[in-house]
Structures are given as C-alpha cells and as structure tokens.
Amino acid sequence: MAVIRDRPLPVAGQAVSVETLDMTMRFGGFTALDNVSLRFPAGGFHALLGENGAGKSTLVKCIMGFYRPTSGSLMIDGREVEVASPRDAALYGLGMVYQHFTLVPSLTGAENLVISRAEVPTVINWAKERRLLADFMAGMPFDIPLDRPVRDLAAGQKQKLEIVKQLYLGRSFLVLDEPTSVLTPAEADEMLGLVRGMTERGELTVLMISHKFHEVRKFADTVAILRRGRLIGSGRVEDLSTAEMAAMMIGDVKLAELDDRVPTSPTASPVLRIDQAVAPDRSGLKVVEIADLGVRAGEIVGVAGISGNGQKELAEMLAGQRPLTSGRILVGDKPYGASRTDTVEHKVRFIPEEPLxxxxxxxxxxxxxxxxxxxxxxxxxxxxxxxxxxxxxxxxxxxxxxxxxxxxxxxxxxxxxxxxxxxxxxxxxxxxGDVDLLIVANPCFGLDFSAVAEIRARIMRARNAGAAVLLISEDLDELLELSDRILVMSEGRIVYETHAQTADVAVIGAHMAGHH
Amino acid sequence: MTIGIDNLSEAAVPAAGSWAGHLAEWTARRLEPVVIGLGAILIGLVLFSLFILALGKSPLLLFQLMYTGGFASWFSIQNSLSRAAPLLLTALCVALPARLGLVVIGGEGALALGGVAAAAAALPLAHLLPPVPTLAGIALAAMLAGGIWIGCVGALRHYRGVNETISSLLMSYIAIAVMNQLIEGPLRDPASLNKPSTLPLPADYLIGPLPGMDVHWGFAIGIATCVLSYLLIETTTWGFAARVAGGNTRAAEVQGLPVGRLIVGFTALAGACAGLAGMIEVAAVQGSANGSLIAGYGYTGILVAFLARHNPLAIIPVAILIGGIDASGGLIQRRMGLPDATVLVLQGTLFVVILACETLYGRFKPFNPDLWKRDL
Structure with missing residues (x-):
C-alpha cells in the first residue's frame, strides 16, 4: 500500500514525538487494549510497565504496524499518520529492539547492518560501505567491533548492536522490549546510560517496556502503567514511588509472602553432590565441568549466570538428559542416574524452565x-x-x-x-508428597507478579520442610531473595560462591561477565 | 509475618460442573475427531469428483459402483472385510509409533519380511507339528521379523537421531529387495516358474474362514490386535508412559521414564503387527510368499491410521471402509473403463485433505469446551 505523506521523512538523529489517541484493539470479543491515549514527547525516555497480558506488546505492535488497531489513531510529531505495516513504521522512523536477538550470528556486525537496510544493492561495494559505517560509528556513543562475527560478541555488545542497527536505519523513535533481560547488571546500566544520553541530546525518543522498577527509576523520565488493556496511570517517574507503581500494575491482588527462613541445620547432610562431572555443552565443542557442588537438606543453593553459560546443561545433567563423560552425581551418597526408580527412591523432583x-x-x-x-x-x-x-x-x-x-x-x-x-x-x-531434592530452573520466567510470589513462597516452603533445593536462575533478584548460598556459573564452570545474605551484586555481576 | 498461600489468589477451582455439563464436554471432545474426519472425507470426495468430471465420467455412478463393489451385497461385504484384515494390522504399524510422536511409514517392508519369515518357518514346522501350533510358530516368526525390522527404526531414531520416517521408508525398500532375493533364490519353489514363490503351505495348514462366512480368520486376529492395542495404550501404565513420551520427550525424560526402551518397544510392537499381516497374507490368501505380498497394504495402512487419528479402535471401521473402496476397484475398472488406480487417486486425495484438516482441531467452539466458559 502506498503511503501518502504530507511532510518530509523524519530526519535521522532527530527525535520525534509519538502519541496514541483512544487506541483500542479487540481480538474477537476480547479487548486487549482499551482506549489507551498516551503521549511520548520527543527526546524523552519513557517506560511502559505492566504484567504479562496487560497489553504492553499489543500497544507497541499497534504503533509498529504489526496490528491494525480496531479504533484510535496514531500521531507522529503532532500529525495523524496511518501505519498499516512495519514497512510504514520504518518510513516514519519508528523502530523496535526485541527481547531476543535478531542478528545473524555468522555474519559480522558490518554485514548485519548493511543487509538490514530496506534497499540493499545487488552487488555490495564493501570498501565503500565500511568507510560509510566507520563515519557513522564515529558519531555513535557505542563502541562495538563491527568486523567480528556476531556470535563472538558478548550479550551486551549484541544488544548494543541491535540498537545501533535501528539508528543506522534512521530511526528517531525506538521501542526497547525488555532490553536488559539477557544482560548482566553492569552491561544493562551501561547500555541504558548510553541510550539515555542520546535522548538527552534530542537524537532519539525511547519507549522501554520493562518490569524492572530499578531500571525505570534510574533511566526513565515518564512512566505509563497498563493493566488488563487499560491505562491505569502515568506520570513523571520522580512523582511516583516504586510501591505506587507496583500497586498500579498488580491491582488489588495480595501477593504471597515468603515464609521466614528456617535456619539450615549445620549438621544437615548433603543430599545432592556433584563430583567432577563433565559433559559436552550444546554446541558439542566445549564442555561443562562441575567440579564440586553440594546441596544440603533444608537449604536453597542458587546458581547464577548469564544465559548460555552452562546452566541449561547442568539442569540436563541432573535430569538425565545429558550423559556425563566423566565424574558422577550422587544423591543421598548413591550414584544417581535420573531413572524412574532413582527419582522415586530418592524423592527427587524437577521444575524445569518453560514448564509447558x-x-x-x-x-x-x-x-x-x-x-x-x-x-x-x-x-x-x-x-x-x-x-x-x-x-x-x-x-x-x-x-x-x-x-x-x-x-x-x-x-x-x-x-x-x-x-x-x-x-x-x-x-x-x-x-x-515427600520431596528430598528439588531442582528448579528459571521458575518464574514470563509469569505475572502473583504467580511469581506464590511460586517463590512454595519453593521456600519446600526448603523449610527439609528439601534440598538447587535453584538455577537468570534472575539475580530471585536468587538473592530465595537462596542461602549463591554460585556463579560462567563458561561452563562454577567460578564463584558466596552466602546470599552477604552477597555483593557487583562482585556477582563481574563473575557472571567472566571477570574472575 | 506469614500469609498462608491458600487464601491468596482468588483462582477458582473448576466449577463443580453439573452432570449435564460434564456429559456435554465429554461428548464435544469425542465428537470433534468424528466430525472433522467426516468433513475431511466429504471435502476429499468433492475434490475427487472434480477429477472424475475432468475425465468425462460421472462421479455419481462411480460412488454408486463403489458402494456396490464394497458393501451392497453379502459377497462384497465379505470381500471388503478380507481386504480390511491386513489393513487393520498395517495401520497399527503406523498408529502405535504415532502415539510416541513417531511417523513410521515402513509397514510395507515389515509386511514383506513377515511374509517371507512365515513361509520360511513353515517349511520345517509343517513337517513336525500339527496345523495350529505350526500357525502359531510361523506367526511368531513373522512378528519377530517385522518387529526387529521396525524396532531397528526406533533404535536408530532414539540412539542415533535418524529420522524415523525416512529410515522406515528406505528400510522398506531394503526389506522388499531382501524378500525378492529370498523368494527368487534360496526359498524358491522350483515348481513356481512364472511367479517366483516359496513352497506352498499344505492345504490343511492354511488359515481357514471364520465360521459361517467367507472371511478368513485374519480379520478376527486383526480386530483382536486392534482391541489389545487400544487396551495397552489406554489402560496400562506402559501406554500412559508412551503417551507422555510422545507428548513431550523432554518431559518424559525429566520424569525418569525410559524413553529409549519405550520407543524401541513400541516400534517393535508396531513392526510385529505388520509382520503378522504378512503372515496372514501368506497363510490365508496366497498360500506362499511371493511378489503378490507387495500390494500396497503397508501404504494404505498409513492412510487408515491417519484417518483413525491413531486410535486403534477407530482403525476398525476405517479399515473396513478403505477395504471396501479397495474392493470396488475391479468393478469400477470394468463398468466405467477407468483404470484400477482410480481408487488410489481417491485414497491419495483423502490423505492430503486429512492432513490439511489436522490444523482445524481446537478451532471450532462447539467442540472446544475450553472456549465455552471464556468470553473471548
């Protein structure tokens, strides 16, 4: 469909304002978005808060042209526009960075940038492109090696490259969908700080979808809160307390509270012991090596780490899905093979990530x-x-x-x-039933607040009832809240151990990032 | 401070639904495959009619002949049932692995090997034993041959990651080649000149007809095997474990279920069914193992299993229906001047439509109780 514009295209590097007017989106009889009117002024860093299913992604998809709203309209820089497709959104300078990476891992950063353009010449003059890219990068606050394949980049660098890609494509309004879920705390701070700098210089308007209050507090100017498709509240971040924001998000639901932590008996015997266990990782090129890991009855041992550092493999080793090449896993001092007989005899239970x-x-x-x-x-x-x-x-x-x-x-x-x-x-x-050993991996990923609170309370109850719990999680806040001890995994090994109560997030983050 | 979890979320326990509500739900869930299946057959028949019209013939006459040839008289019904006998078993060869999430299409090969194994075992056994133990012995031989063959497909799948659909199809060709090799070589009856065959079974060692009909016992064996398979899947813990493994292998592994053994066991069982079909063809129809075993029963069984949605009980009526369509091929050829293969076109059309209609499950509100209570 041809788009008729009555004004020139937005200028790259010049923030635009975006406004939704009475935007409503119905799917059949279900209203996903109910008369939402929001204004995102140019050059602001805006946050959108809400639980799963609150309508955040529906709103963003309406803005980005993935959905056509049932009613309501979209204004860019004060003029009504029709965004019928993502292609139209791109023309108006609207761009989005997804939660998961959309880069081609085997190509370099430069190649990824060039092929993402709407019109790529049949024959690419790489010498010229590289020159142009170097000029472009000189004006960017991000420092990313563009000549290395993307798979060799750290998660933080990849996320920055995703943002750079959008800027390279000339976006003036950027939606960031939970941009820090795959980053360490330090990487997240750095990345958001740089983006914040760009908004302050008026180069970009940012709308960040998030559920991390501390990020919203630290970086966003304004916040809007959706619940069940409705706009519940909005305002300047400094005018709202975290408790107020949380209350608006959740509504009148009482959250489960954790039971008090029953002290672990100092003489409690280890239920699970992993001894020099080695197994190949997913790529088959590297190994995951757990030298020594013990979990005692009545204690929660948390395993922290950035996604892809061997936690999945560890969970699979324990579930019998990944045979060991050497070493052993002992449960109750007996070799454990994760067979049906073993799980029944030792009362081992498993809560893997993404349960469905x-x-x-x-x-x-x-x-x-x-x-x-x-x-x-x-x-x-x-x-x-x-x-x-x-x-x-x-x-x-x-x-x-x-x-x-x-x-x-x-x-x-x-x-x-x-x-x-x-x-x-x-x-x-x-x-x-009786549980002696509970192995849990990312139990709360993608769940809403009340479910999360309830699930954490259940895990704590199991611990207090005497179960040994191994909690593998990518959510550091969750680990700090639940664990007695925290281990950090990096590149397939356990590189750091600390007591949760005395843990220093910065030190854990550094180990997660591979500085040890 | 502790707040009990139990009084927290106002999540409703499923409403203690009324008796009528449960009945409606139960009926809806059971009706869905029937209605969608019949709808798919209807669409398939319409498409096939267009094909017949394009050939300048009358689809109505064809359907009438199909009915006459398959079901109109006691004679034709018996003919249909006889043809359904091997289909019951070859359909199980697809349906049993399907419950484990495997698409095995190599029933034809297992049937061929089962037939040859039966003929080979018949030679020594018929000299030593009376008819009934001999038949039991050759049935066992046939089931072993078919079971090992398709069991290998399962083992390759689980332990080496070989796609079971491809390997079963390719192994089917190998099996047919092995059969040809044997019946033209070591097992050949020197008296069979034009059509290489094994030594025929003595007449009193053949599987006879069911009392009062012209349908051989193979049909009863097929029905019994279907019923046993249904009981195995639905009422035993093995069947439950297999369905868990088929529903989600990773979940089954997390539960400590022996996924490898289940896969090999169920594929072997499936192969045994197809092998038994081969034995019945040899001992009830052909009298010896020869090239006539390769009549496409293994492939038609795939259609039967998919039409029946891999439910062993549903296989019974579907196999009879398809057996009837098969039986009418000759009549259509004679009366309408259409090639024998016309019925294969119908079967192929039905198959494609059935597969396309798989995506319709859960889409129709009357059949999906989960949509009733939600106002989406």
Whole structure:
C-alpha cells in the first residue's frame, strides 16, 4: 500500500514525538487494549510497565504496524499518520529492539547492518560501505567491533548492536522490549546510560517496556502503567514511588509472602553432590565441568549466570538428559542416574524452565499431566501395571484444589491454561508428597507478579520442610531473595560462591561477565 | 509475618460442573475427531469428483459402483472385510509409533519380511507339528521379523537421531529387495516358474474362514490386535508412559521414564503387527510368499491410521471402509473403463485433505469446551 505523506521523512538523529489517541484493539470479543491515549514527547525516555497480558506488546505492535488497531489513531510529531505495516513504521522512523536477538550470528556486525537496510544493492561495494559505517560509528556513543562475527560478541555488545542497527536505519523513535533481560547488571546500566544520553541530546525518543522498577527509576523520565488493556496511570517517574507503581500494575491482588527462613541445620547432610562431572555443552565443542557442588537438606543453593553459560546443561545433567563423560552425581551418597526408580527412591523432583515445553505434554489433559509422578505407583507404593482413570481424576482434583490451578476442566489440554496456571500445575505435581531434592530452573520466567510470589513462597516452603533445593536462575533478584548460598556459573564452570545474605551484586555481576 | 498461600489468589477451582455439563464436554471432545474426519472425507470426495468430471465420467455412478463393489451385497461385504484384515494390522504399524510422536511409514517392508519369515518357518514346522501350533510358530516368526525390522527404526531414531520416517521408508525398500532375493533364490519353489514363490503351505495348514462366512480368520486376529492395542495404550501404565513420551520427550525424560526402551518397544510392537499381516497374507490368501505380498497394504495402512487419528479402535471401521473402496476397484475398472488406480487417486486425495484438516482441531467452539466458559 502506498503511503501518502504530507511532510518530509523524519530526519535521522532527530527525535520525534509519538502519541496514541483512544487506541483500542479487540481480538474477537476480547479487548486487549482499551482506549489507551498516551503521549511520548520527543527526546524523552519513557517506560511502559505492566504484567504479562496487560497489553504492553499489543500497544507497541499497534504503533509498529504489526496490528491494525480496531479504533484510535496514531500521531507522529503532532500529525495523524496511518501505519498499516512495519514497512510504514520504518518510513516514519519508528523502530523496535526485541527481547531476543535478531542478528545473524555468522555474519559480522558490518554485514548485519548493511543487509538490514530496506534497499540493499545487488552487488555490495564493501570498501565503500565500511568507510560509510566507520563515519557513522564515529558519531555513535557505542563502541562495538563491527568486523567480528556476531556470535563472538558478548550479550551486551549484541544488544548494543541491535540498537545501533535501528539508528543506522534512521530511526528517531525506538521501542526497547525488555532490553536488559539477557544482560548482566553492569552491561544493562551501561547500555541504558548510553541510550539515555542520546535522548538527552534530542537524537532519539525511547519507549522501554520493562518490569524492572530499578531500571525505570534510574533511566526513565515518564512512566505509563497498563493493566488488563487499560491505562491505569502515568506520570513523571520522580512523582511516583516504586510501591505506587507496583500497586498500579498488580491491582488489588495480595501477593504471597515468603515464609521466614528456617535456619539450615549445620549438621544437615548433603543430599545432592556433584563430583567432577563433565559433559559436552550444546554446541558439542566445549564442555561443562562441575567440579564440586553440594546441596544440603533444608537449604536453597542458587546458581547464577548469564544465559548460555552452562546452566541449561547442568539442569540436563541432573535430569538425565545429558550423559556425563566423566565424574558422577550422587544423591543421598548413591550414584544417581535420573531413572524412574532413582527419582522415586530418592524423592527427587524437577521444575524445569518453560514448564509447558519441558515438563508437560501440551496436548494431554490437565488430569493426565498432573498424574506423571503417580501413574505407575500402586496404593502401597509399589509399581503397578494398570492405569486407573478414577484414581487419576481424584488425584488431579485434589491437586488442582490445593494449588488453585485455574482450569475450565480437568479434561482440558494443559496447553489451554495460562502460563501461571501451567506453572502452578507443575508445582502441584512436583511438590506433592515427600520431596528430598528439588531442582528448579528459571521458575518464574514470563509469569505475572502473583504467580511469581506464590511460586517463590512454595519453593521456600519446600526448603523449610527439609528439601534440598538447587535453584538455577537468570534472575539475580530471585536468587538473592530465595537462596542461602549463591554460585556463579560462567563458561561452563562454577567460578564463584558466596552466602546470599552477604552477597555483593557487583562482585556477582563481574563473575557472571567472566571477570574472575 | 506469614500469609498462608491458600487464601491468596482468588483462582477458582473448576466449577463443580453439573452432570449435564460434564456429559456435554465429554461428548464435544469425542465428537470433534468424528466430525472433522467426516468433513475431511466429504471435502476429499468433492475434490475427487472434480477429477472424475475432468475425465468425462460421472462421479455419481462411480460412488454408486463403489458402494456396490464394497458393501451392497453379502459377497462384497465379505470381500471388503478380507481386504480390511491386513489393513487393520498395517495401520497399527503406523498408529502405535504415532502415539510416541513417531511417523513410521515402513509397514510395507515389515509386511514383506513377515511374509517371507512365515513361509520360511513353515517349511520345517509343517513337517513336525500339527496345523495350529505350526500357525502359531510361523506367526511368531513373522512378528519377530517385522518387529526387529521396525524396532531397528526406533533404535536408530532414539540412539542415533535418524529420522524415523525416512529410515522406515528406505528400510522398506531394503526389506522388499531382501524378500525378492529370498523368494527368487534360496526359498524358491522350483515348481513356481512364472511367479517366483516359496513352497506352498499344505492345504490343511492354511488359515481357514471364520465360521459361517467367507472371511478368513485374519480379520478376527486383526480386530483382536486392534482391541489389545487400544487396551495397552489406554489402560496400562506402559501406554500412559508412551503417551507422555510422545507428548513431550523432554518431559518424559525429566520424569525418569525410559524413553529409549519405550520407543524401541513400541516400534517393535508396531513392526510385529505388520509382520503378522504378512503372515496372514501368506497363510490365508496366497498360500506362499511371493511378489503378490507387495500390494500396497503397508501404504494404505498409513492412510487408515491417519484417518483413525491413531486410535486403534477407530482403525476398525476405517479399515473396513478403505477395504471396501479397495474392493470396488475391479468393478469400477470394468463398468466405467477407468483404470484400477482410480481408487488410489481417491485414497491419495483423502490423505492430503486429512492432513490439511489436522490444523482445524481446537478451532471450532462447539467442540472446544475450553472456549465455552471464556468470553473471548
């Protein structure tokens, strides 16, 4: 569709203002966005807060032309425009940086930039392009090596390159979708600081989607809060307290609070011990080597690290999905092979990340999914051969009631549940009965506040009840809140250990980033 | 301070739905595959009619002949049932691995090997034992041959990461070549001149007809195997474990389930079913193993299994239906001057439409109770 403009294209390096007027988006009978009017003045650093499903990404997708709003309009620099496609959005200088990287890993930074242009010549004159790029980068606050393949860059550098790419494409308004979720605290601060500098110089308007209050506090000028598709509040960041923002986000829901931490008995015996365990990593080129890791009964040991430093492999080693090339894993002083017999005998339970993909059979019913731990256990505890459907339904009904899993029916496929309820169902299954060892990976990824609070409270309860808990998480705040001890993983090894209460975030961050 | 978790989120426990509500939900979930399946068949028939029209023939006459040839008389019904017998078993060869998430399409090869193994085992056994133990023995031989063959496909899949669809198809060609090699070489009956065959089974060692009909016992064996397979999948913990592994391998591993053993076990069982089909073809129809075993039963079984959505009980009516369509091929050829392969065009059309309609599941509100209570 041709776009008729009555004004020249926005000038690169010149911030524009963006305003939505009564923007509404309905999907069938469901209103994802309800009359949202927001103004993002030029050269500001704006934050958009809201829980999952609050309508943040719907709003942004309407602005970026991925969705056509049911009603309402969009103004850029005070003039109404029609953005019918992402291509139109690009013409108006609107750009977006996604949560996950969109760069081609095998190409260099320079190649990534050049091929991302809307019109790339059939034959690229690289000498000329490199010259132009060097000039362009001279004017940028970011310092990124453009001649190395993107896969060799650190996460922070990649994220900066994503932003540089948008600036290179001449964007004047940039949406950052949870831009720091893959960065260390130091990288996040540096990156946001640089972006903030650009807004202060009037080169860029930024709208950042986030759920980290401290980032919003530190970098944003204004904040808007969405809940269930509605604009609940907005204003200058300094006029709002964190508690006020949180209250607006969540509404009148009481959050579960953590039980008090019962002191771990100093004589508690180690339940899990990993001894010189070595396994290949995902690429098969490097190894993950856990020299010595022990978790005692009644303690939570947190494993921190930036995504991709061997935490997934560690979880897989413990789940029996990644055979060891050497070393051993001991549970209760016996070699542990993660077989069904082993898990039952040692009462080992597992809560993997992204539970729908890793802990559920999505098309099987809620009742069946809740029965995974129990289906082959006879009433007396021995193995049984006959599957009892009435027993399955009773089991499921009691778990659903205990853990308040919201489902329209026990016969619904578990994939029909919301993320928080899938996670509740998995918790119900894994935390029911005696648990001696609990292995948890990123349990709260992508869940809303009340689900997160409840899940953390459940984990703490399991710990207080005497379970040994190994918590692998990319969320440092979560680790600091729950753990007794924190280990840092970097490049497949455990490089640092500290007590959670005396932990220094800066030191942990430095180790996460590989400075040890 | 501690706040009990139990009184926190106002999340509703599923409404203690009324008896009628449960019944409606149960019916809706069971009706969905039936309605979508029949709808797909209808679309397939319309497309096929266009094809027949393009050939300048009347689709109505063709459908009428199909009915006459397949189901109109006691004779044609018996013919259809006889043709359905091997389809029941080759469809299981697809349906059982499918419950583990594997698409195995090599039933034809397992059937061929089963047939040859049965014929080979018949030679020594028929000299030593009376008919019934002999038949049991050759059935066992056939199931072993088919089971090992498709079990290898499962093992390759689990331990070496070889795509099971490709490997089963390619191994099918190998199996057919091995069969040809054997019936033209070491196992050949010197008396079979034009059509290389193994030594025929003695007449009293053949599988006879069911009492009061012209349909051989193979049909009853097929039905029984379908029912047993259904019971295995739905009422045993093995079947449950297999469905978990098929629903999500990673989740099954996290639960400590022996995914490798389940895959090899179920694929071997599937191969055994196809091998048994080969044995029945040899002992009830052909009398010896020869090239006629390769009649496409293995491939038609794929269609049957997909139409039945890999539900062993649903395989029974579907196999009879497809058996009937198969049976009408000759009549269509004679009366309409259309080639025998016309029914294959119909089967192919149906297959493509069925696969395309897989994406419709869960889209129709009347069949999806999860959409009833939500006002989306």
């Amino acid at each position: 993909q890793n802990a559920c059979a999505p098309k099987m019913s809620v009742a069946e999914n809740l029965y995974f731990r129990a289906f082959d256990r006879a009433a007396g505890g021995g193995r049984t051969f006959k599957l009892s459907r009435p027993a399955m339904r009773r089991h499921a009904a009691s778990l659903v009631a205990d853990f308040k899993v919201k489902t329209s029916s026990l016969a619904s496929p578990i994939a029909a549940l919301s993320g928080g309820n899938v996670q509740r169902a998995v918790l119900a299954r894994e935390l029911t």
